[in-house]
Amino acid sequence: MVEYVIEMLDIRKEFPGIVANDNVNLQVKKGEIHALLGENGAGKSTLMNVLFGLYQPEKGEIRVRGKEVKITDPNVANDLGIGMVHQHFMLIEKFTVTENIVLGSEPKKMGRIDMAKAEREVQEISERYGLRVDPRAKIENISVGMQQRVEILKTLYRGAEILIFDEPTAVLTPQEIKELMEIMKALVSEGKSIILITHKLKEIMEICDRCTVIRRGKGIDTLDIAKTNPSELASLMVGREVSFTTEKTPAAPKEVIFSVKDLVVKDTRKVDMVRNLNLEIKAGEIVGIAGVDGNGQTEFIEAIAGLREVESGKIYLNGKDITDLKPRKVTESGVGHIPQDRHKFGLVLDFPIGENMVLQTYYQKPYAKNGILNFKEIYDKARKLIKEYDVRTPSEHTLARALSGGNQQKAIIGREVDRNPDLLIAAQPTRGLDVGAIEFVHQKLIEERDSGKAVLLLSFELDEIMNVSDRIAVMYEGEIVAVVKPEETSEEELGLLMAGSKRQKVGES
Amino acid sequence: MANKKYSFVLVALISVLLGLLAGAIIMLVSGYNPINGYAALWEGAFGDLYFTGETLRRITPLILAGLAVGFAFRTGLFNIGVEGQVIVGWLAAIWAGTAFELPTLIHLPFAILVAALAGAFWGFIPGLLKAKLHVHEVIVTIMLNYTALYIANHVIRTLLTDGKDSTPYVAESASLRTEWLTNLTQFSSMHLGIIIAVFGAFVMWFLLERTTQGYELRSVGFNQHASKYAGMKVDRKIILSMVISGAFAGVAGAMEGLGTFQHMYVMSGFTNIGFDGIAVALLGGNAGLGIVFAAGLFGTLKAGALNMPLEAGVPSELVDIVIALIIFFVAGSYMIRWILSRFQKEGK
Numbered sequence: 023m024v025e026y027v028i029e030m031l032d033i034r035k036e037f038p039g040i041v042a043n044d045n046v047n048l049q050v051k052k053g054e055i056h057a058l059l060g061e062n063g064a065g066k067s068t069l070m071n072v073l074f075g076l077y078q079p080e081k082g083e084i085r086v087r088g089k090e091v092k093i094t095d096p097n098v099a100n101d102l103g104i105g106m107v108h109q110h111f112m113l114i115e116k117f118t119v120t121e122n123i124v125l126g127s128e129p130k131k132m133g134r135i136d137m138a139k140a141e142r143e144v145q146e147i148s149e150r151y152g153l154r155v156d157p158r159a160k161i162e163n164i165s166v167g168m169q170q171r172v173e174i175l176k177t178l179y180r181g182a183e184i185l186i187f188d189e190p191t192a193v194l195t196p197q198e199i200k201e202l203m204e205i206m207k208a209l210v211s212e213g214k215s216i217i218l219i220t221h222k223l224k225e226i227m228e229i230c231d232r233c234t235v236i237r238r239g240k241g242i243d244t245l246d247i248a249k250t251n252p253s254e255l256a257s258l259m260v261g262r263e264v265s266f267t268t269e270k271t272p273a274a275p276k277e278v279i280f281s282v283k284d285l286v287v288k289d290t291r292k293v294d295m296v297r298n299l300n301l302e303i304k305a306g307e308i309v310g311i312a313g314v315d316g317n318g319q320t321e322f323i324e325a326i327a328g329l330r331e332v333e334s335g336k337i338y339l340n341g342k343d344i345t346d347l348k349p350r351k352v353t354e355s356g357v358g359h360i361p362q363d364r365h366k367f368g369l370v371l372d373f374p375i376g377e378n379m380v381l382q383t384y385y386q387k388p389y390a391k392n393g394i395l396n397f398k399e400i401y402d403k404a405r406k407l408i409k410e411y412d413v414r415t416p417s418e419h420t421l422a423r424a425l426s427g428g429n430q431q432k433a434i435i436g437r438e439v440d441r442n443p444d445l446l447i448a449a450q451p452t453r454g455l456d457v458g459a460i461e462f463v464h465q466k467l468i469e470e471r472d473s474g475k476a477v478l479l480l481s482f483e484l485d486e487i488m489n490v491s492d493r494i495a496v497m498y499e500g501e502i503v504a505v506v507k508p509e510e511t512s513e514e515e516l517g518l519l520m521a522g523s524k525r526q527k528v529g530e531s
Numbered sequence: 532m533a534n535k536k537y538s539f540v541l542v543a544l545i546s547v548l549l550g551l552l553a554g555a556i557i558m559l560v561s562g563y564n565p566i567n568g569y570a571a572l573w574e575g576a577f578g579d580l581y582f583t584g585e586t587l588r589r590i591t592p593l594i595l596a597g598l599a600v601g602f603a604f605r606t607g608l609f610n611i612g613v614e615g616q617v618i619v620g621w622l623a624a625i626w627a628g629t630a631f632e633l634p635t636l637i638h639l640p641f642a643i644l645v646a647a648l649a650g651a652f653w654g655f656i657p658g659l660l661k662a663k664l665h666v667h668e669v670i671v672t673i674m675l676n677y678t679a680l681y682i683a684n685h686v687i688r689t690l691l692t693d694g695k696d697s698t699p700y701v702a703e704s705a706s707l708r709t710e711w712l713t714n715l716t717q718f719s720s721m722h723l724g725i726i727i728a729v730f731g732a733f734v735m736w737f738l739l740e741r742t743t744q745g746y747e748l749r750s751v752g753f754n755q756h757a758s759k760y761a762g763m764k765v766d767r768k769i770i771l772s773m774v775i776s777g778a779f780a781g782v783a784g785a786m787e788g789l790g791t792f793q794h795m796y797v798m799s800g801f802t803n804i805g806f807d808g809i810a811v812a813l814l815g816g817n818a819g820l821g822i823v824f825a826a827g828l829f830g831t832l833k834a835g836a837l838n839m840p841l842e843a844g845v846p847s848e849l850v851d852i853v854i855a856l857i858i859f860f861v862a863g864s865y866m867i868r869w870i871l872s873r874f875q876k877e878g879k
Contacts, residue, residue, distance in 0.1 A: 327760070349759060350761075351762075353762055363756075367757050367760040369757060370753045371754065371755050372753040373753065375748070384743055393742050393744060394741055395741055395743060467741075
């Protein structure tokens with residue numbers, strides 16, 4: 023008989039209007055990395071929150087090491103040896119690594135925290151599992167990857183045997199992802215068990231032993247990774263065939279719609295982030311901006327959108343100078359903008375999704391007349407967009423906050439594309455989305471292109487850049503250092519260009 | 532949405548009940564009969580037409596002050612300066628009410644408008660400082676409360692009178708009192724202001740929920756970044772919000788000046804209307820209708836409290852304790868919510 027460390031049997035969890043988990047089963051063997059795969063909003067996080075004691079299931083049984091348990095709150099989960107590495111880190115910025123790790127279970131000596139002992143212990147665990155950290159560094163001064171290691175150490179310090187990783191790679195760089203995978207392997211070789219929540223098939227294929235797929239709250243199947251392949255997993259997850267390479271016809275670019283000349287933009291610290299940038303985009307083509315994060319991409323896009331002041335240089339759309347226009351004027355002159363940070367810029371999370379749908383147009387007819395809003399028109403429009411863009415929400419009156427990331431993004435895309443802009447800026451439009459939603463976003467971008475619009479795509483995912491763009495502009499230290507065609511380049515070459523090691527004179531763009 | 536509203540109302544009601552209950556316990560412990568105490572309170576608030584009139588008169592400025600705090604809060608601003616804005620509104624109303632001779636139909640609206648403008652100006656200052664220089668509005672508004680108090684006293688002594696402690700009464704054409712209301716309520720100081728206050732609640736709701744300006748104000752209150760991205764002028768919205776908030780407070784001052792007192796006097800301390808407005812807005816959930824009910828409750832308690840020492844021998848300070856306890860329970864609504872959610876779980 024196989025030994026399971028965790029068994030979740032027929033778990034059912036309801037929220038008002040939604041069944042988040044509909045009799046889901048999950049069985050994790052000791053010493054395995056078990057993937058929990060599902061689309062955004064499929065119910066993965068709910069299931070894990072049930073296991074971690076944050077939610078109480080309506081029905082079902084949880085067994086830990088064969089014994090039935092009731093996990094009423096996270097402390098019970100801790101005592102059972104279940105630890106969770108949250109997607110959004112729960113760390114105190116001003117505290118040191120050690121202080122964060124021991125927080126809540128500090129070693130004490132005469133009523134005072136024994137920091138020396140704590141540091142020793144942290145050092146010991148970190149060496150044992152190969153989790154390099156500086157115990158004395160402050161959280162605010164260390165990298166995201168390092169912060170994640172602190173999160174992992176926190177669970178290990180509390181004696182976790184079963185670790186839940188909630189989409190751990192979403193915030194990491196490729197290098198950090200590699201390191202994390204090594205860490206996970208080291209953990210299982212020490213006898214720990216891992217549940218990995220993710221929608222990235224590549225990672226599952228690489229390190230997981232088995233995988234449980236959830237779709238719309240229902241447990242679909244549990245598979246051996248050795249006996250499956252990415253396309254099977256993807257179709258189980260989405261419920262239909264998914265193509266990984268985006269289908270598109272060759273671009274038919276026409277006249278130049280959008281051009282940038284010698285643009286210079288400073289960041290808030292007054293450092294030049296965009297330096298003499300030149301770029302042209304034609305009607306009917308998608309230009310992808312490739313580059314390592316922090317090379318001025320964000321500042322570049324904010325400058326186009328009117329959110330950041332231009333130091334010098336010009337931006338033209340349809341021959342009109344739109345440099346330094348107010349955001350509203352930029353929008354009205356024909357720019358659609360899917361912002362990089364959808365929670366900060368893209369949505370008012372505490373507004374109903376319906377009111378978010380008119381965030382750019384609320385003051386125009388027919389949504390408003392003489393300064394009075396017409397809610398019938400607003401919600402008619404919202405319903406139409408929700409349907410057209412397959413935004414899954416209980417109703418148009420649901421707060422945007424309550425929607426999953428993918429559905430929030432679909433709502434933003436719907437809003438921006440519907441305004442029929444001449445230039446569509448899509449900044450990391452698929453960040454944090456699952457395969458199904460990514461496919462949808464890419465299709466929409468290509469549809470826009472095919473209808474003769476110019477599309478500017480910013481992405482840190484090389485796959486996405488290669489798949490979707492018609493031309494790739496590589497940005498390094500605030501400049502476009504090369505413009506290449508995806509079919510004439512390789513990921514290796516792009517990687518070198520992005521690292522600045524190979525500069526190509528920008529030829530005829 | 533509906534669910535959320537419903538639960539807020541429930542929490543507010545429970546807070547009030549808990550406050551009253553705690554007050555009863557305190558009365559018991561101090562050796563008073565709580566039933567007599569509360570009966571006296573009710574008697575003092577609604578016992579006859581005179582008391583009812585006095586209670587409604589007390590409720591009037593509380594509604595407007597609550598609206599002022601609530602309006603700013605909905606835009607993400609904490610206007611602690613309602614107190615000062617009430618004072619300048621009061622002063623301005625007295626000036627407009629004494630310095631002109633006009634027909635009632637013009638004089639009264641004019642005096643109220645002047646009060647609103649004065650309050651609006653007092654709100655404009657912290658709004659401008661916040662928008663342009665990022666000075667926190669709480670600090671500025673607190674300081675402006677004192678500035679308003681002492682400027683008002685100075686103006687009364689030097690500009691409105693010759694060194695006297697009290698201004699002349701406003702012209703009849705600028706008074707909110709009417710003979711029929713006065714007679715109806717057996718010569719209470721009740722005036723027409725209650726209608727203006729309730730209408731104010733409607734104005735607040737309409738502005739915030741039905742107009743593009745309100746959409747922008749709410750949007751800025753929730754998320755300045757997204758508002759800027761959507762082309763809203765965030766700085767201007769902050770100023771506008773403080774101006775509208777101040778205008779509500781100014782009208783509250785006009786209620787005192789043109790209605791209750793008919794004049795203004797040198798004050799040794801704050802009126803507390805503005806500070807009570809904070810509690811009213813909190814209890815009323817920063818929404819027009821809620822604020823009307825919350826002000827109704829506070830006004831009732833305050834008016835009825837006066838009768839408690841006379842009829843039941845209970846010190847009126849106890850009512851202040853009850854009010855404080857209600858605020859405590861509203862502020863601690865997290866606790867009530869938690870208990871409620873426990874109950875709901877058990878029920879399933």
